[in-house]
Amino acid sequence: MTLWGWIVVACVAAYVTKLLGHLVPAAWLEDPRVARIAGTLTIGLLASLTVTNTVSSGQELVLDARLGALAAAAVALWLRAPFLVVVVVGALAAAGLRLLGLP
Amino acid sequence: MTTIPLRRSPAVRVGLSVAVATGLYGVSFGALSVASGLDVWQTCVLSLVLFSGGSQFAFVGVVGGGGAGAAAAGAAALLGVRNAVYGMQIAALLRPRGWRRPLAAHVTIDESLATSTAQTDPVEQRRAFWVTGVGVFVLWNLFTLVGALAGDALGDPRRWGLDGAAVAAFLGLLWPRLRGREAGAVAVACALATVLVVPVVPPGLPVIVAAVVAVGAGVLSARRGSPAAEGEGLEPDVEPGAGGGLGADGGPGAGRDGADRGGAGRDGARREGPGREGVGRNGEDRS
Numbered sequence: 001m002t003l004w005g006w007i008v009v010a011c012v013a014a015y016v017t018k019l020l021g022h023l024v025p026a027a028w029l030e031d032p033r034v035a036r037i038a039g040t041l042t043i044g045l046l047a048s049l050t051v052t053n054t055v056s057s058g059q060e061l062v063l064d065a066r067l068g069a070l071a072a073a074a075v076a077l078w079l080r081a082p083f084l085v086v087v088v089v090g091a092l093a094a095a096g097l098r099l100l101g102l103p
Numbered sequence: 104m105t106t107i108p109l110r111r112s113p114a115v116r117v118g119l120s121v122a123v124a125t126g127l128y129g130v131s132f133g134a135l136s137v138a139s140g141l142d143v144w145q146t147c148v149l150s151l152v153l154f155s156g157g158s159q160f161a162f163v164g165v166v167g168g169g170g171a172g173a174a175a176a177g178a179a180a181l182l183g184v185r186n187a188v189y190g191m192q193i194a195a196l197l198r199p200r201g202w203r204r205p206l207a208a209h210v211t212i213d214e215s216l217a218t219s220t221a222q223t224d225p226v227e228q229r230r231a232f233w234v235t236g237v238g239v240f241v242l243w244n245l246f247t248l249v250g251a252l253a254g255d256a257l258g259d260p261r262r263w264g265l266d267g268a269a270v271a272a273f274l275g276l277l278w279p280r281l282r283g284r285e286a287g288a289v290a291v292a293c294a295l296a297t298v299l300v301v302p303v304v305p306p307g308l309p310v311i312v313a314a315v316v317a318v319g320a321g322v323l324s325a326r327r328g329s330p331a332a333e334g335e336g337l338e339p340d341v342e343p344g345a346g347g348g349l350g351a352d353g354g355p356g357a358g359r360d361g362a363d364r365g366g367a368g369r370d371g372a373r374r375e376g377p378g379r380e381g382v383g384r385n386g387e388d389r390s
Contacts, residue, residue: 001172001173002172003141003145003166003172004145005172006172006173006175006176007145007148007149007153007162007172007176009176009180010149010153010158010162010175010176010179010180011148011149011152011153013176013179013180013183014152014153014154014155014158014179014180014183014186015152015208015209017180017183017184017186017187017190018155018183018186018187018189018190018208018209018211019190019205019208020187020190021186021187021188021189021190021191021192021193021194021208021211022190022191022193022194022199022204022207022208022211023194024187024191028191032325033321033322033325034188035188036321036324036325037318037321037322037325038184038185038187038188038321039185039280039286039321040286040289040317040318040320040321040324041181041182041184041185041314041317041318041321042157042182042184042185042280042317043277043280043281043286043289043290043293043317044289044290044292044293044313044314044316044317044318044320045157045161045178045181045182045293045310045313045314045317046157046182046273046276046277046280046290047277047289047290047291047293047294047297047313048293048294048296048297048309048310048312048313048314049160049161049164049165049178049273049310050270050273050274050277050294051294051297051298051309052164052165052168052297052301052309052310053164053167053168053266053269053270053273054270055298055301056168056301056306056309057168058168058169058306059301059302059303059304059305059306060301060302061298061301061302065264065267066266066267066270068267069264069266069267069268069270069271070270070271070274072267072271073267073270073271073274073275074274076271077274077275077278082124083124083128083272083275084124084127084128084130084131086271086272086274086275087128087131087268087271087272087275088268089271090264090267090268090269090270090271090272090274091263091264091265091267091268091271092264092267093264093267094261094264094265094266094267094268094270095262095263095264095267096264098261098262098264
């Protein structure tokens with residue numbers, strides 16, 4: 001399937017998920033286990049996406065300027081910078097480290 | 104209780120400021136998306152129709168890392184699971200009917216849930232939900248387009264550190280959820296699992312492996328039923344990365360179970376954006 005096809009799949013899945021929450025009897029989702037699993041799922045996926053975007057290049061593990069971006073972003077978050085600032089700090093760190101000759 | 108005039112409504116004010124803050128970082132999504140290889144149209148369709156920040160970043164993050172479309176769609180769909188829980192809460196809180204129902208479902212996101220559950224007056228709850236939801240939708244899409252066009256003009260994304268921006272964006276989305284030991288443990292376990300499987304499975308799949316680990320952790324913790332884990336990590340991101348500390352007073356057990364069946368604000372008040380009305384609403388019983 002083309003990328004467009006998967007975009008449509010993702011869009012439909014996202015909307016159906018939201019609508020489901022609105023339509024199913026409240027009791028179904030009020031089971032605390034559902035909420036807890038939705039919570040750990042979100043955390044796990046975001047942690048994994050952070051890591052893959054930091055150290056993976058295709059199927060290889062690579063240490064490069066992105067690691068510096070991760071560290072800089074962590075410091076910015078620690079200092080309670082707003083999201084947009086954090087993103088810019090990450091970009092600046094990666095671009096700066098590459099200017100200094102890092103891969 | 105008399106209704107607060109629209110012009111002086113705190114819900115409207117909070118909703119608008121959250122919409123501006125969130126909408127602005129649509130720029131980073133737009134730029135990252137085209138840097139990941141999507142075109143401007145595909146980028147805009149994601150913001151218009153998928154419309155859930157974390158899922159959108161996940162989709163382009165997997166594609167940018169060389170993953171298959173199926174893995175990208177899978178990661179995006181799984182990250183959207185929390186929206187079903189939000190939808191149930193919104194349905195209980197506002198009871199949208201008729202044509203408003205499918206619309207309310209579309210703008211059921213982290214931000215609209217957090218601002219509406221932070222209000223106590225039903226009229227204000229409704230205003231907060233719609234002002235935030237529609238406001239974020241309009242601005243997020245506008246700034247996505249700006250970012251996509253700017254990203255297209257930039258050329259080589261690595262030279263501008265856009266891959267570093269992606270790393271920072273994911274960490275920024277994760278950060279506010281890392282409250283408490285259990286959330287941290289889940290994050291570390293999933294990060295480790297990811298590093299271990301990257302060299303052995305095709306790109307895109309490590310995220311799905313991490314999802315399996317995360318669900319396993321969720322099932323285990325639910326079975327143990329430790330009260331400290333209640334609602335952990337389920338808090339919506341009103342201002343992703345804005346410190347997470349705003350009124351983070353929802354101590355152990357202030358999670359879902361504390362909310363009454365009428366669906367009054369769970370712990371959504373915890374990190375309500377501008378932080379004024381957010382503090383100290385936990386466990387408030389309004390049935």
